[in-house]
Every structure is written in structure tokens, then in C-alpha cells.
Amino acid sequence: MEYVITTEQLTKRFGKQVAINNLTLNIPTGCIFAFLGPNGAGKTTTIKALMNILSPNAGTSTVFGVDSRKLSPTEFAQIGYVSENQELPLWMKTGYFLNYCKSFYPTWDDGFCQQLLKQFDIPLDKKLKSLSRGMRMKAALVSSLAYRPKLLVLDEPFSGLDPLVREEFVSGILEVTETENWTIFISSHDVDEVERLADRVGIIDKGALMVNENIEELQCRFRWVEVTLGEAPAGAVSFPAEWLAAEQKGRAVRFVDTQYQEDAGQQRIRSLLPACTDIAAQGMSLREIFVVLAKQFKQSNS
Amino acid sequence: MIPFSVTFKAGIPIYEQVIYAVKKAIVSGRLQEGDPFPSVREMSKELRINPNTAQKIVTLLVQEKLIEIKPGIGSIVSKLGNATEEQRHTILNTEAEKLVIEARRLSIKKGELIEAIQNHWGKGK
Numbered sequence: 001m002e003y004v005i006t007t008e009q010l011t012k013r014f015g016k017q018v019a020i021n022n023l024t025l026n027i028p029t030g031c032i033f034a035f036l037g038p039n040g041a042g043k044t045t046t047i048k049a050l051m052n053i054l055s056p057n058a059g060t061s062t063v064f065g066v067d068s069r070k071l072s073p074t075e076f077a078q079i080g081y082v083s084e085n086q087e088l089p090l091w092m093k094t095g096y097f098l099n100y101c102k103s104f105y106p107t108w109d110d111g112f113c114q115q116l117l118k119q120f121d122i123p124l125d126k127k128l129k130s131l132s133r134g135m136r137m138k139a140a141l142v143s144s145l146a147y148r149p150k151l152l153v154l155d156e157p158f159s160g161l162d163p164l165v166r167e168e169f170v171s172g173i174l175e176v177t178e179t180e181n182w183t184i185f186i187s188s189h190d191v192d193e194v195e196r197l198a199d200r201v202g203i204i205d206k207g208a209l210m211v212n213e214n215i216e217e218l219q220c221r222f223r224w225v226e227v228t229l230g231e232a233p234a235g236a237v238s239f240p241a242e243w244l245a246a247e248q249k250g251r252a253v254r255f256v257d258t259q260y261q262e263d264a265g266q267q268r269i270r271s272l273l274p275a276c277t278d279i280a281a282q283g284m285s286l287r288e289i290f291v292v293l294a295k296q297f298k299q300s301n302s
Numbered sequence: 303m304i305p306f307s308v309t310f311k312a313g314i315p316i317y318e319q320v321i322y323a324v325k326k327a328i329v330s331g332r333l334q335e336g337d338p339f340p341s342v343r344e345m346s347k348e349l350r351i352n353p354n355t356a357q358k359i360v361t362l363l364v365q366e367k368l369i370e371i372k373p374g375i376g377s378i379v380s381k382l383g384n385a386t387e388e389q390r391h392t393i394l395n396t397e398a399e400k401l402v403i404e405a406r407r408l409s410i411k412k413g414e415l416i417e418a419i420q421n422h423w424g425k426g427k
Contacts, residue, residue: 032352170350177346177353196316199352216315278407283313 004029004151004183005050010059012045012207019045021207022059027185027200032177034198034215035187036290042207043187044083047155051081063151077105080144080176082137084156088128094139095124098146105147113146116175120168134165141169145176152176154186158193170197191287203290205297215286222289223260227253227269228278240272244296256292257281304340304348305333316351317359324363328379330425339369339377 005027012019020042027033037043048054050061052068061068064075089097098117102108117124120138128136137157144152152173158166170193176182188194194201201218203211211218225243229251239246239255246255253273257265260281269279284292306327308320327333340348346356360377363369369377405415 031354167350171347174347174350174353178343196310196349196351199354216317219313219315285312288312 002029003027005061005063005185007046007050007061008059010046010049010056010061012042012049012054012056018207020049020056020204023204023207023209025202025209025212027183027202029181029183031200032184032186032198034194034201035185035204036191036194036201037187037189037204038294039189041189041204043189043204044155045207046204047083047153047185047187051079051153073104077107077147078150080147080149080152082140082144082152082154082157084159086140088136088140090129091127093125093127094122094131097128097139098124098143101143102146107147109146109148112148112175113142116142116145116172120172134161137161138165138168138172141172145172148176148178150180150182152182152184154184156187156189158188158190166193173197191290192285195286201286203293205294206301210293210297218289219283219286221258221260222284222292223257223265223281224284224288225255225257225260225269225282226280227273227276229253229273229275230277231275233275237273244292256284304344305337308349316355317362320345320349320351320355320359321362321366324359324368328368328382333379335379335381337379338375339363339379341376 003026005025007023007025010020010023010025023042023046025046035043035046045054049056050063050068052071055069063071064078066072066075089100092100098113102110102113120142122135122139122142123131128139131139141157154173157169157173161169173184173186174197176184186194186198195215199215201211201213201215202209232250233248237248237253242259243255243257246253248254253276257269259265265281266279270276306323308323310316310319324333333339342353342356342360345351345359346353349356360369364371364377367380370380371377401415
């Protein structure tokens with residue numbers, strides 16, 4: 001498989017604070033990758049290290065196979081980057097700003113730019129300073145989409161945007177997927193927003209990667225399971241490591257199975273809990289999986 | 303606009319939910335033989351789903367012979383064909399068995415289940 005982004009034991013410290021810790025992450029070309037984690041998990045630091053805005057204390061990262069610290073204009077011309085707190089030249093009018101950006105990108109597509117401006121309903125003759133936050137983000141997105149980048153990096157693109165603007169934003173992002181070999185990297189703490197959009201998800205907490213997996217596979221192996229036992233067990237029941245948040249009260253046992261499979265999963269549960277009379281397994285949303293993993297991680301760390 | 307609607311639920315793969323919605327639209331007559339079927343791009347944009355997922359949906363629908371791709375035109379809805387022996391077996395044995403077991407587990411009476419099936423059958427035509 002070809003990877004557009006790789007990191008190898010990437011570590012970044014700010015003083016004593018470890019922002020990312022031995023992060024190894026590979027992102028295949030052609031996917032929409034959602035990089036999820038609570039605030040302060042290390043998402044932005046990772047992105048900044050990838051984009052050569054920050055230099056790591058240890059480890060390496062590559063983009064398009066090139067070491068992040070050696071990224072040149074050739075690579076940057078194929079990367080679109082929009083960040084939540086991006087600094088824009090606020091004194092420029094939107095039209096002027098886009099023209100200014102255009103000069104840096106040989107692949108700038110005027111027709112596509114016009115189409116996006118119309119779709120996003122952005123006024124060209126107003127200064128960026130006078131635009132709302134949502135409008136400004138949309139202008140930044142247009143300036144990063146118009147050259148049809150092969151890699152689009154979005155750092156918390158949805159925070160502070162109203163639902164309508166979010167929707168426009170997502171359809172704008174989907175426009176570039178026509179480009180060949182495109183990849184999108186979205187960091188967010190808003191799980192619901194990216195659930196349908198992404199095909200791959202990485203979950204980071206306290207600078208460490210907990211999951212890097214295809215969303216479908218992840219959702220296939222996670223289940224809320226509720227087991228009813230024929231009679232309440234005398235002593236404490238022990239649970240295998242792949243059952244998270246396991247609880248037992250009287251004749252009910254509840255847990256999150258992280259290795260569930262249609263038939264084999266049920267058999268395994270029966271063999272571990274021989275007294276069971278009923279098994280109910282329920283699918284979980286990405287948000288629920290995220291919460292369970294984050295809690296687990298917190299527990300194992302303390 | 304795309305000719306079927308999906309209300310996404312958590313915990314079920316997106317492609318399964320969309321394929322189910324398409325089948326429902328075909329059975330209920332909202333989508334008929336020869337009707338144009340949305341492209342990967344339209345589906346991805348309208349439903350705001352990953353284009354790879356939309357591609358997978360089209361591939362699976364073609365495999366199940368629910369839609370066919372006409373070069374130069376796009377995809378259209380196929381004629382509802384005769385089921386293969388295997389598909390008949392799945393519905394009449396595997397799926398029916400699952401339904402009966404679930405119903406009995408919840409102490410639903412045989413008459414009630416048959417009535418429910420008849421109701422849904424009526425809606426489908």
C-alpha cells in the first residue's frame with residue numbers, strides 16, 4: 001500500500017510537557033482520514049510537525065515520501081492546509097487574497113475557484129477583516145481547494161461554524177475528491193461530523209495513538225453486549241481483556257466487546273459465561289466507541 | 303435530488319444502510335426499471351458520505367443485479383430479476399429462521415407475526 005503520510009516514533013515535547021509521544025502513523029493514499037482526539041490530545045502538534053511548522057524532538061515523518069523537515073515548494077504546491085486559527089491577511093479583500101494565493105500555485109484552476117465562490121456565496125469586494133468567522137473559514141478553504149491539492153489537511157475545520165456552513169464546508173471538501181489520488185486528513189474533536197465522511201479513523205489521546213483503522217472494520221468489531229445469566233454467579237466474574245467497561249450485577253452482565261464477530265463472537269461469550277441464557281449485541285456509533293476507548297485509556301494510565 | 307432517502311443510524315455500516323434504502327425504494331416502486339440511478343459523485347455529495355463508500359455501494363448493487371451500468375449514460379435500475387437458488391434459500395431459511403427465533407424469544411404469537419408480514423407485503427407492492 002502506498003502511504004501519503006507516515007510518522008515513525010514521532011515525539012514532541014514543550015518543556016516537560018509531552019505533546020506527542022512515539023507516534024507511529026501511516027495514512028494510505030486516497031482515503032479520508034479522521035484524526036480524532038479530545039482537546040489537548042496532540043492533534044495540532046502532529047499536523048504542525050507533518051507540515052514542518054514545528055520540528056520534533058525525536059522520530060521522523062514524511063509527506064509524499066519526503067521528510068517533513070525537507071518539504072519544498074514542490075510538495076507544498078500539492079498540499080492544501082486550513083487550520084481553525086489560521087492567520088489570514090485581514091486587510092486584503094477576498095478577491096485580492098485569492099489572486100495573491102493563485103500566484104503561488106501552478107495548478108490553480110480559475111473555473112473551479114469561481115464555482116466554489118458561487119457555491120459558498122462569498123463576496124469578493126469585502127475585506128477579510130469584515131467577514132464573519134464562517135465566511136473567513138470558507139474563503140480559506142477556497143484558497144486551499146482551488147489548486148486541487150493532492151493532500152488536503154484540515155485542522156479542526158468545523159469548530160465554531162454553524163450547521164449550514166458546516167454542510168457547505170463538507171460539500172466543498174468532497175469537490176476535491178475528483179482529483180486523482182487525493183487524500184484528506186481532517187482533525188476534529190467532533191466525532192459525529194466526520195463519521196460518515198471518513199473511511200479511516202485515528203484516535204489519539206495524550207499524544208499516543210489508540211486506534212488507526214478502517215471505520216467499517218472498527219464498527220464491526222465493537223458491540224455493546226448485554227448477557228443474561230441463568231443464575232447469579234456466587235463469586236466475582238472475571239472478564240477477558242478485550243471486554244471493556246465490563247460490569248456484572250445479579251444476573252446481568254454488560255460490557256463492550258472489542259473483538260466481536262457475528263457467530264464466533266456469540267460462541268466465545270457462551271464459552272466464557274456458560275450460565276448465559278441470552279445475548280443481546282448492539283452496534284455502536286463512532287462517538288460511543290471513542291468515549292469507551294478514551295475512558296479505558298484514562299484508567300490504564302492512572 | 304437522489305431518488306431514495308436514508309436516515310442514518312449509529313452502529314450499522316453506512317453502505318448497508320444505503321443498500322437497504324435502495325432496495326426499499328425499488329420494492330415500493332419509487333425506483334422503477336430503467337430509472338436513472340445517481341452517480342457515485344451525486345450520492346457522495348447528497349448523502350455527505352465518503353466517495354469510496356459510495357463507490358462500494360454502486361459495486362455491490364451492480365453485483366446484486368439491482369442496477370446496471372450503461373456506458374455513456376450512467377447507471378439505471380435493472381429489471382427485478384428472478385432470485386437465484388441461493389438468494390431464495392437465504393430468505394426462506396436463514397432469514398425466516400432468525401425472525402421466528404427472535405419473535406418466539408419475545409413471546410410474539412404466530413398469528414401476530416404472520417399478520418405483520420402480510421402488512422409489510424402489502425406496503426411493498
